Amino acid sequence: MRVLVNIAYMGRDYLGFQIQQNGRTIQQQFEKILKRMHKRHVRIHPTSRTDRGVHALNQYFHFDTELNITPEKWQYAMNSALPDDIYVHDIQFVSDNFHCRYDCVGKTYRYKIYQGAHKDPFQSGLKTYIPYQLDIEAMQEAAQAFVGTHDFTGFCSQKTEVESKVRTLYESRMVVTEDGFDYVVTGSGFLYNMVRVLVAFLLQVGQGKKRPEDVPRLLEAKDRNQMPFTAPAAGLYLEKVYLSPESLIQDFGEDIRIHRKKSLEND
Amino acid sequence: MRVLVNIAYMGRDYLGFQIQQNGRTIQQQFEKILKRMHKRHVRIHPTSRTDRGVHALNQYFHFDTELNITPEKWQYAMNSALPDDIYVHDIQFVSDNFHCRYDCVGKTYRYKIYQGAHKDPFQSGLKTYIPYQLDIEAMQEAAQAFVGTHDFTGFCSQKTEVESKVRTLYESRMVVTEDGFDYVVTGSGFLYNMVRVLVAFLLQVGQGKKRPEDVPRLLEAKDRNQMPFTAPAAGLYLEKVYLSPESLIQDFGEDIRIHRKKSLEND
Numbered sequence: 001m002r003v004l005v006n007i008a009y010m011g012r013d014y015l016g017f018q019i020q021q022n023g024r025t026i027q028q029q030f031e032k033i034l035k036r037m038h039k040r041h042v043r044i045h046p047t048s049r050t051d052r053g054v055h056a057l058n059q060y061f062h063f064d065t066e067l068n069i070t071p072e073k074w075q076y077a078m079n080s081a082l083p084d085d086i087y088v089h090d091i092q093f094v095s096d097n098f099h100c101r102y103d104c105v106g107k108t109y110r111y112k113i114y115q116g117a118h119k120d121p122f123q124s125g126l127k128t129y130i131p132y133q134l135d136i137e138a139m140q141e142a143a144q145a146f147v148g149t150h151d152f153t154g155f156c157s158q159k160t161e162v163e164s165k166v167r168t169l170y171e172s173r174m175v176v177t178e179d180g181f182d183y184v185v186t187g188s189g190f191l192y193n194m195v196r197v198l199v200a201f202l203l204q205v206g207q208g209k210k211r212p213e214d215v216p217r218l219l220e221a222k223d224r225n226q227m228p229f230t231a232p233a234a235g236l237y238l239e240k241v242y243l244s245p246e247s248l249i250q251d252f253g254e255d256i257r258i259h260r261k262k263s264l265e266n267d
Numbered sequence: 268m269r270v271l272v273n274i275a276y277m278g279r280d281y282l283g284f285q286i287q288q289n290g291r292t293i294q295q296q297f298e299k300i301l302k303r304m305h306k307r308h309v310r311i312h313p314t315s316r317t318d319r320g321v322h323a324l325n326q327y328f329h330f331d332t333e334l335n336i337t338p339e340k341w342q343y344a345m346n347s348a349l350p351d352d353i354y355v356h357d358i359q360f361v362s363d364n365f366h367c368r369y370d371c372v373g374k375t376y377r378y379k380i381y382q383g384a385h386k387d388p389f390q391s392g393l394k395t396y397i398p399y400q401l402d403i404e405a406m407q408e409a410a411q412a413f414v415g416t417h418d419f420t421g422f423c424s425q426k427t428e429v430e431s432k433v434r435t436l437y438e439s440r441m442v443v444t445e446d447g448f449d450y451v452v453t454g455s456g457f458l459y460n461m462v463r464v465l466v467a468f469l470l471q472v473g474q475g476k477k478r479p480e481d482v483p484r485l486l487e488a489k490d491r492n493q494m495p496f497t498a499p500a501a502g503l504y505l506e507k508v509y510l511s512p513e514s515l516i517q518d519f520g521e522d523i524r525i526h527r528k529k530s531l532e533n534d
Contacts, residue, residue, distance in 0.1 A: 008387075008388050008389075009388050010388045010389050010391055013280075055389070079386070083391075084386070084388065084391035084392070084396075085388045085389075085391035085392075086388055087385065087386050087387070087388045089385065118354065118356065119346070119351070119354050120275075120354070121275050121276050121277045121351065121352045121353055121354045122275075122277050122322070122352075122393070124277055124350070124351035124352035125351070125352075126389070129351075
């Protein structure tokens with residue numbers, strides 16, 4: 001039986017999703033519970049390996065089990081054993097050929113920034129504080145320029161180890177909020193650190209240090225050295241995961257190109 | 268020169284205010300910075316030694332210095348060196364006979380509770396989740412019954428080591444919020460765990476396990492065994508500190524009895 005789990009977590013106190021030799025990770029929290037229930041190691045497979053300090057409003061993983069437990073009881077068992085900063089929203093049974101990673105056709109990330117005269121200690125780890133004024137219209141224009149299919153070599157970590165660095169962004173926009181703004185981006189997939197590099201670039205545009213017109217040239221250059229910053233993890237949220245072409249078409253229309261994962265990627 | 272410092276902090280990752288042999292505390296964070304600046308140990312004196320996990324929207328401490336630094340520069344020096352979850356709001360110079368502890372005539376605490384169908388991992392450490400229905404009117408009536416001068420022996424930790432357990436509450440009320448409610452209480456002072464025991468009692472009233480009419484009897488009984496619960500630290504915020512009788516009279520009127528601290532108390 002393949003079980004699909006929809007979870008949310010505050011990433012503040014975790015070293016990321018993926019299991020590590022030492023330290024708390026989201027995967028470790030779940031595999032600990034599953035090991036106790038199965039009396040053996042059970043591996044979980046997420047749609048996205050979020051980094052240290054990165055949050056998820058919606059993340060998925062799947063695992064296989066021989067246990068005969070209803071979805072409601074799975075949810076109850078997990079939520080009872082999990083710490084307060086992880087929550088299981090939903091459990092479904094799926095077919096054995098469904099795979100969280102390979103069936104994922106898109107993801108939405110949100111990056112939260114707050115402004116104001118004072119830093120707010122209660123936003124620590126949850127939003128990024130930018131004290132200086134920003135030109136939000138220029139940022140919006142630059143954000144839009146990334147929509148479409150591009151080689152994002154210049155906008156990811158140089159440690160990224162994937163064959164192709166071409167990704168398609170379905171939306172890329174600034175949203176004004178109560179105390180600042182969010183950057184919302186939906187794409188076929190994301191390279192390692194890609195959203196945080198995009199945010200760092202947009203913040204430079206907001207300060208007038210880069211211009212929206214620089215985007216085509218920087219994409220063309222494929223040179224990370226021209227884009228040396230990475231925004232902090234704290235403001236980053238995995239907001240939505242698209243597990244079927246239909247769900248992506250519903251949000252972005254018939255005309256989009258759907259990209260199926262064929263191999264392991266850094267996102 | 269005596270320096271008065273107004274700070275806010277998210278207590279989630281601290282063992283409390285007071286310095287301890289091992290582990291992060293708020294006092295330790297500031298004394299580390301002051302030691303670096305003075306090349307010697309400088310002790311800070313808070314109005315309130317908040318417990319592990321308890322937050323402060325407004326907390327004060329003072330210290331003495333021979334350094335010739337403006338308030339603006341003190342604030343800048345501290346905020347530059349502090350972690351993101353502590354923030355210095357204001358710095359003033361005060362007279363040498365001012366004392367944060369002994370001049371404190373009142374404090375307001377707020378306890379935040381949220382309700383709803385699902386636990387929210389992003390409230391972890393910040394608000395307490397109560398899934399069951401609560402009778403807020405009964406809680407309001409019970410909260411009001413604590414206003415006035417009472418012996419709170421039955422509503423504090425049995426570890427409390429102070430001469431008198433008589434305290435005066437100027438306000439004690441429930442406030443409805445977006446996602447639940449807060450308990451707001453202002454008093455001359457608070458015994459060890461007192462707010463959290465009051466909240467635990469009010470939650471029992473909300474569930475119908477205790478009644479508002481029980482309050483006089485429980486105060487009279489002076490027996491903590493009749494009131495065995497303590498609400499978690501996560502929802503508790505030190506919200507306001509009254510450092511002069513005038514400020515307290517401004518909020519609660521001329522008729523109130525002002526209590527000056529004469530000796531060390533557990534609050």
